[in-house]
Amino acid sequence: MRKKIVAGNWKMNLSLEEAQSLHSEINDALETSEFNCEVYHFVPSIYLSTLLESDQKVNVGSxxxxxxxxxxxxxxxxxxxxxxxxxxxxxIGHSERRQLFNESDILLKEKVDAALEEDLKVFFCCGETLEERESGQYKQTVIKQLKNSLFHLPSKEFAKIVIAYEPIWAIGTGKTASPEQANEMHKSIREAIEHAYTQEIAQNTSILYGGSCKPSNATELLNQSDIDGGLIGGASLKSEDFLKIIATYN
Structure with a gap:
């Protein structure tokens, strides 16, 4: 059975005091409640050492x-x-890194290889622009990203990858792919993995949805057949909202 995962991407937000407070609130809440998913905080690099010091339920990533x-x-x-x-x-491969910092599929491939060499768990982001969605090229775009940056990996290494599908047009815009749209893309990603590897590997790969997921739509999105969790942006900056999303898997 593939793992359910809820991951918060803080982006370039929060002071050190705010970061420590939020991280502690989530950890404390998870200490006293039942939850059936892995939880991650992807934090600004200057906070990594501080947040990694504590014994915690929340995994800390860069x-x-x-x-x-x-x-x-x-x-x-x-x-x-x-x-x-x-x-x-x-x-690796968040749309903001691709768009704002011009990170290419070739560079992302190098990052994936370097991360796996250091035994880091890779959360690989992929997704299409609004133009690519409206032109009907969205599936080809996403699968090309996977082929260029991931599908060179041997099966044993690919098994360490988590994929996060994030339609670029739904990030920070308030727009959200419908549950049906999101699940359709997740199924296509899983089919591409099966074609590149095996059905077993495809079925064991966790694919997260990242695109304006919040408490009001989390249940419907995260309970789709091929959606295995969420990469959460804005809602991860508020402990109450993030915990409600985690509770989807209680």
């Missing part, structure tokens, strides 16, 4: 990482440095 182990890459943090401080997971 929002980014650089593929080279060391060198003249001012401002970057390597996958080996992330692993060295105890980071367990890394977010």
């Amino acid at each position: 929002q980014n990482g650089y593929p080279a182990k060391n060198g003249a890459f001012t401002g970057e943090v390597s996958m080996s440095q992330l692993s060295g401080i105890g980071t367990k997971a890394v977010l």
